[in-house]
Amino acid sequence: MRTVLVVDDEFGVAEVLEAILQDEGYRVVTAINGRQGLERAAETPPDLIMLDLMMPIMGGAATLAALRAEPRFRQVPVILMSSLDEATARESCSGFQAFLRKPFRIAEMLPVLERLVDAGEPVPGDRAGA
Known part of the structure; x- marks a missing residue:
């Protein structure tokens, strides 16, 4: 069983993601x-x-930097979520593989998540794709 870590201070967002991903x-x-x-x-x-x-x-930028500094987490794909637009998010953060602007639809999120988890694709140092 694949494990997804959801890091979000909005309880409602984390709770909904947890329920959907568990399903x-x-x-x-x-x-x-x-x-x-x-x-x-x-x-x-x-x-x-x-x-x-x-x-x-x-915050997310500091968390992502700490993850990428740790060898065992360098290859873990990250989906960055924000109410800001992607260009603004990229100004403060790099190293994520996909971006979802809040509020997002589950139908948009699941294919991105499945592609990243199933492909096991390598994580580029500071390139983000989505």
């Missing part, structure tokens, strides 16, 4: 900020991370 057969681990996300990743290594850009305590 799709994924094991889901959640965290409410980047610091907790790093702890959860160390406890239960994820196959993919869904990461909110703007969070208290430790």
Whole structure:
């Protein structure tokens, strides 16, 4: 069973993603900020991370930088989520493989997630694709 780590400070977003992903057969681990996300990743290594850009305590950009600095997480695909547009998000953050602008539709999210998890594609250093 593939594991997805959802890091988002909005309880409703994390809860909905958890329910949908579990229904799709994924094991889901959640965290409410980047610091907790790093702890959860160390406890239960994820196959993919869904990461909110703007969070208290430790935001998405700092979390992604910490993940990429850690050898065991360098190859884990990251889907960055934000209410900001992608160009603005790219100004503060790099190293993610896909971007979803909030609010997004589950029908848009699932194919992106499945492509990244199933392909096991290598993670480019700071190139993002979507």
